[in-house]
Amino acid sequence: ADPEEGRKLATQCKTCHGLDGIAKIPVAPHLAGESQIYIEKQLKAFRSGKRENDMMSVVAKNLTDQQISDLAAWYQSIEITAKMPE
Amino acid sequence: ADPEEGRKLATQCKTCHGLDGIAKIPVAPHLAGESQIYIEKQLKAFRSGKRENDMMSVVAKNLTDQQISDLAAWYQSIEITAKMPE
Numbered sequence: 111a112d113p114e115e116g117r118k119l120a121t122q123c124k125t126c127h128g129l130d131g132i133a134k135i136p137v138a139p140h141l142a143g144e145s146q147i148y149i150e151k152q153l154k155a156f157r158s159g160k161r162e163n164d165m166m167s168v169v170a171k172n173l174t175d176q177q178i179s180d181l182a183a184w185y186q187s188i189e190i191t192a193k194m195p196e
Numbered sequence: 197a198d199p200e201e202g203r204k205l206a207t208q209c210k211t212c213h214g215l216d217g218i219a220k221i222p223v224a225p226h227l228a229g230e231s232q233i234y235i236e237k238q239l240k241a242f243r244s245g246k247r248e249n250d251m252m253s254v255v256a257k258n259l260t261d262q263q264i265s266d267l268a269a270w271y272q273s274i275e276i277t278a279k280m281p282e
Binding site for chain 2: 113128129130131132133136137138139140142143144145146147148151160161162187188189190191192193194195
């Protein structure tokens with residue numbers, strides 16, 4: 111898995127999920143820092159039809175295993191910090 | 197939706213997802229800062245069986261709409277920041 115390749119591929123994700131994995135729209139989840147295994151599993155589930163979403167079912171259909179692996183590596187490589195409300 | 201109630205309910209989520217929404221295990225996604233609409237949709241999809249996961253299908257089955265709304269409000273209330281690799 112190559113995060114640099116994933117970063118390039120993420121140009122097709124960034125309108126909704128952000129290049130840095132902070133989503134631009136409420137219906138899309140933040141992906142920043144999500145694990146390799148989680149992102150791969152979801153993209154493959156969208157690709158196979160096991161998980162369904164109007165947008166993601168279309169996008170994932172054309173991704174190869176390598177591209178999925180690289181995309182997951184990119185989003186996993188982003189560090190996140192969380193701050194709970196007081 | 198009451199984030200304070202959601203925080204209390206999140207005691208049943210925190211072993212995997214963290215009370216602050218930073219996941220403790222790679223197979224579970226971070227939930228910190230995810231939107232109300234996204235979290236509600238996913239929990240309802242797990243509850244109905246539309247989305248499947250061994251753990252979440254069981255957990256979600258017992259949640260009411262109000263509890264789902266409160267849990268979503270809690271995780272949405274957490275602020276996240278992302279830092280991309282250099």
